[in-house]
Amino acid sequence: MPIPAPNLYPPFNIIRLSHVDFGVKDLAASKAFYVDTLGLQITDEDEQTVYLRAMEERGHHCMVLHKSEESHVKSLSYKVFDEEQLDKAQAWFAAKGHKTEWVERPYQGRTLATHDHLGMPMEFYFKMDRLEPIHQKYALYKGVKPLRIDHFNCFVPDVDAAVGFYNEIGFRVTEYTEDDESNRLWAAWTHRKGGVHDIAFTNGTGPRLHHTAFWVPTPMNIIDLLDLMATTGYVSNIERGPGRHGISNAFFLYILDPDGHRIEIYCSDYQTVDPDLEAIKWDLKDPQRQTLWGAAAPRSWFEHGSVFEGLDPAPSTLGASPIIAP
Structure with a gap:
């Protein structure tokens, strides 16, 4: 089966992937792995959640760890070009019969939660809190x-x-x-x-x-x-x-x-x-x-x-x- 021709004018404009949200059984063990071993940076944390970013990233987080009874993935998230794209995305997914919901996510603006053709959870946002650059703070690497x-x-x-x-x-x-x-x-x-x-x-x-x-x-x-x-x-x-x-x-x-x-x-x-x-x-x-x-x-x-x-x-x-x- 041939691959489809590139769709250069999609119904809304996704810029890139943004972040993943993991459910983890032992938050302390996961934090030690991602921070002390891999080298991701903590941007916020409490007893239930840890937010992480990598060294070049200006957005608040690229990974969220949630304490959970089961190991799973909560969602895969994407950044869109501007606020208008969120409304276009909501209309497109709703027209396809997909469930859509506006959800509150810490450190993000308006966020659309929906799913793909298989039910795989997708979230879209435009605005995320921006942090100071750290890519030249080499002591953190x-x-x-x-x-x-x-x-x-x-x-x-x-x-x-x-x-x-x-x-x-x-x-x-x-x-x-x-x-x-x-x-x-x-x-x-x-x-x-x-x-x-x-x-x-x-x-x-x-x-x-x-x-x-x-x-x-x-x-x-x-x-x-x-x-x-x-x-x-x-x-x-x-x-x-x-x-x-x-x-x-x-x-x-x-x-x-x-x-x-x-x-x-x-x-x-x-x-x-x-x-x-x-x-x-x-x-x-x-x-x-x-x-x-x-x-x-x-x-x-x-x-x-x-x-x-x-x-x-x-x-x-x-x-x-x-x-x-x-």
Whole structure:
């Protein structure tokens, strides 16, 4: 099935992904992982919630940790171009029959809560409290030295349907994997901000969040993080990598937080701002698709994901499989 043509004039204007909201069982353990090990900065906290940002970010937060009885994802959030886009988004989702609600979120202006075609929770806002720049306060840099949140990747049972829905709201495909036998998409990378992706879709039981990614300055930051994790009690949280993806060309590492939420540490992809940029196609069985150096991903990478709060995932409708490490 061919990927859709880029939708350059969507019904409302999404600028980029913004932040993720995790439910975590042990708030202190999660705080230690994200602050002391990864190096995110606390912007506010209380007994129930911790707000975090990365070093280049001026918005109040890119991650919210909520104390919860269950490990889950509460929502994925996006920033729009201006206040008018919120009303346009509400009208568009309502016309599609999706539930919409104006919700109060700390440190944000008017916020629209809705969901995609699978029920995956989405929130949109324009205004978030701005904080002073800290990207040159080098005494604050620690851990992997995260600069900014980069993308989400989600398991979905039908990648073609997900790409079609998100294309309607302006997400453009940069790279994709196609199963030659069925001519269906196995995975796709889509963006708004001009990188390889703001949100990607991987074939599997879903919707579930596969991972949230943070951009770091260099591959050496990833090596430093591995040394730190290996000597501070987190060696079993290292799942895959380091390596370089064929898709996106990114240097990567996948790790798991104390609740099992997967985090990718990521650098070295490329610019995709041209509206006529051609998407790159990959064969599902190409070993360099997963890792340019040829190493296959572990089975956990294809099976483990974070559930969304109150949403039951459905099995994939595509039985094709990539190469999986023994």
